Amino acid sequence: MKFRVPMSSPDITEKEREAVLRVLSTRHLSMGPEYRAFEQAIEEYVGVKHAIAVNSGTAGLHLCIRAAGIEPGDLVITTPFSFMASSNVILFEQAVPVFVDADPMTGNIDPVQVAQAAADINEGGEAAKKWLPRKGVQAGAKLKAILPLDIFGQPADMDPIREVAEQYGLKIIEDSCEAIGATYKGRKAGLLGDYGVFAFYPNKQMTTAEGGVVVTNDDEAASLMRALRNQGRAEGDTWLEHSYLGYNYRMHELSAALGRVQVARLDELLDQREKVAQYYEKHLAKLPVETINVVEDTTRMSWFVYVVRVENGVDRDKLIRKMGEVGVPARPYFAPIHLQAFMVERFGFELGDYPVTEDLGRRGLALPFSGVMTEEQVIIVSEVLGELLG
Ligand SMILES: Cc1ncc(COP(=O)(O)O)c(C=O)c1O
Structure with a gap:
């Protein structure tokens, strides 16, 4: 292996290490003061x-999904080009996902199709059928919500989606797991x-x-x-009182302490990632790949991953193998959700149902990316890619 470029890396400094160690020397490893302080930092940011x-x-x-009151059989409009x-x-x-395809420009959910799907489902009968999965849908199922996502750190085109939600009384759950700090208009x-x-997995813009x-x-x-994240305990419930069916979804204190430092550094972390994205923009300029289209409504991109699209006819998976052999990792991103085995089995989806998602899924190539990546590393990745693409 010639190079050793990591696929992603968290940006951790002495401040984060100290914050976590400080928690470890207290008795409060969970449900202490850190998680609320972390929440307040997010509220402010x-x-x-x-x-x-x-x-x-x-x-x-x-x-x-629970807060939106989604119940068994309900319909939720979302996109199969997602995690x-x-x-x-x-x-x-x-409940049942009603998929609409992605906008080929950004990969985000197509708001025109969202509007059409909501209108047709509202009308019912044959019009609705075009949008619903082939099986697994109950007669008279109600449309309750829209779940768009801000893909790769770029916000979905949300104004028209909000209009649809208002018109049909739907809740919007915005999956911004890839987009903290991004802005739309x-x-x-x-x-x-x-x-x-x-979301704060270690490859994200900030991590816990x-x-x-x-x-x-x-x-x-x-x-x-x-209440739901804390075993269904409503405010005022004791440890063994549970007003709701809940879960243990609590964040522990070590994560919260780490997160507090990272939020305080978030603008710096985002600026670093922006810089690395610009290195790529520069060094990939002459290669036969499409880079991410950042649209005008995206007034701040929060770079999460760096995904390019290879040309039609390129064997993307072979390319990934070849890059891996010289120590430059790359990944497909995303794999279409509707084609995952259990989705096919439950809802009867077929290849060809969502052509834009499938095309992006076939041609998308996530390159190594993080805020601590150097320009030299970006040059290595770009040169290796360039050589393999001829
Ligand atoms: C779009 C999207 N949604 C949801 C998630 C889930 O987040 P987590 O891995 O923290 O559960 C991710 C994480 O990568 C994501 O990219």
């Missing part, structure tokens, strides 16, 4: 009334719907090792989600 810290982005999305978790949380409640990602979720946070300005939903 995002400019939101409530932040609810949880132990993963997936847990946060699941809480939103699996955004659809899985719908299935956790035995000057507004913060995560606040563009009723509830937003950020594992973890996530829900943000919302809805007081009632926030207090329900606080």
Whole structure:
């Protein structure tokens, strides 16, 4: 192996190490002062009334599904060009994802199709059928919510989606797991719907090792989600009183302490990532790959991954193998959700159902990316890619 470029790396300094060690020398490893302080730091950064810290982005999305009142059989409009978790949380409640395809430009959910799907489902009958999965849908199932996501750190086109939600009385759960700090027309990602979720796995813009946070300005939903993450204990319940069916989705104190330092550094972390993205932009300029289109409405991109699209006819998976052989890792990103085995089995999806998602899934290539990557490393990746693409 010639090179050793890591696929991603967290940006951890002495400050983070000290914060975590400080917690370890107390007796409060969970449910201490750190998680609330972390939540307050997020509330301030995002400019939101409530932040609810949880132990993963997936847990946060699941809480939103519960808060939105989604019940077995209900329909939720979302996109198959996403990370699996955004659809899985719908299935956790035995509800049904209604997929609409992605916008080929950004990879984000196509708002025109969202509007059409909502209108047709509302009308019912034959019009609705075009959008619904072939099987696994109950007669008279109700459309309850829209779950868009801010892909690769770029916010979805949310204004038209909000119009649809208002027209049909739907909740919006914004999966901002990839987009903390991004802005859409000057507004913060995560606040563009009723509830937003950020995730903090180590490859993310900021990390808590594992973890996530829900943000919302809805007081009632926030207090329900606080109860649900803590075994269903409502405010005032004792340790063995559980007003609701809940979960243990709590974030522990070590994660929260780490997260507090990272939020304080977040703008710096985002600027670093922006710089690395610019290195790529420069060094990939002459290569036969498409880079991410950052649209005008994205007033701040929060670079999460660096995904390029190879040309039609390039064997992307062979390319990944060849890059790996010289120590430059790369990954497909994403694999279409509707083609995962259990999705096919449960809902009868077929190849060809969502052509844009499938095309992006076939041609997408995530390159090594992090805020601590050097320009030299970007040059190595670009040169290796260039050589292999001829
Ligand atoms: C779009 C999207 N949604 C949800 C998640 C789930 O977050 P977590 O891995 O923290 O559960 C991720 C994480 O990568 C994601 O990218």
